[in-house]
Amino acid sequence: MTLFDVFDSAGTGMLAQSVRLNTTSSNLANANSASSSIEQTYRARQPVFSQMLNAFDFDSPAAGVRVLGIVESQAPLRTEYNPGHPLANEEGYVFMPNVNVVEEMANMISASRSYQTNVEVMNTTKEMLMRTLAMGQ
């Protein structure tokens, strides 16, 4: 039945959005994780989405979503002069993650909205299938 692969594409969409929610929560949780060296400082993580073709049916028009990977933001770290900080280096600087909290909050709202849209698509398709199964009854 052709309608079933809507569940596949909506499912991959939900998976991708949940990965995005995961990275967002990780970024927000670590927004203030200070460090004494540039290498050890947490960097904001962002998933990269890409279109996925159906592996079993290349002609299928229902395109899913694939998470290609998670990249770390290359934006400059926040450097603070704070000699009293326990993690301050010899010069008295601490390094803070390059997490943009406002951006992450917007990301979170967008991800949860997209997740809801996919749930809505699944519900509608389910309704269509149930009515189709009840045909002639």
Added chain:
Amino acid sequence: MPAGFDNLLGVHEQALNLQAQRTRLLGGNLANADTPGYKARDIDFKAALANAAENDFAGGPLRLTRVAHIQPEGYLAGAEIMYRIPMQSSLDGNSVETQVEMAKFTENAMRYLTSLRIINGRLNKLISAYRGE
């Protein structure tokens, strides 16, 4: 009501098929609402239905019956897949506008359920005619 079995369901049989295919297309658009570079796709339903009805009348469309047969690319059930022109373009090249796609998706689902209702009505009429009650 048509007398023969072949045209009992009329155009609604093809309509149902096309609407199911369109559901897949629009569902894929909504799933990719945040994918950079993804272009929203759709079919011209009116033209597709006219095409399907005509093909059916003329003995059916060309079918793929062997592995070596080539499927034309960019076609969905005989209808050309087209790209939607967005009202507002986005920086990442994605042309999915969730509200537009959602409206189309819901409209398409309602049309599907309407076709289903009409088919059901015709089947029920036939069944009650058989019973002679």
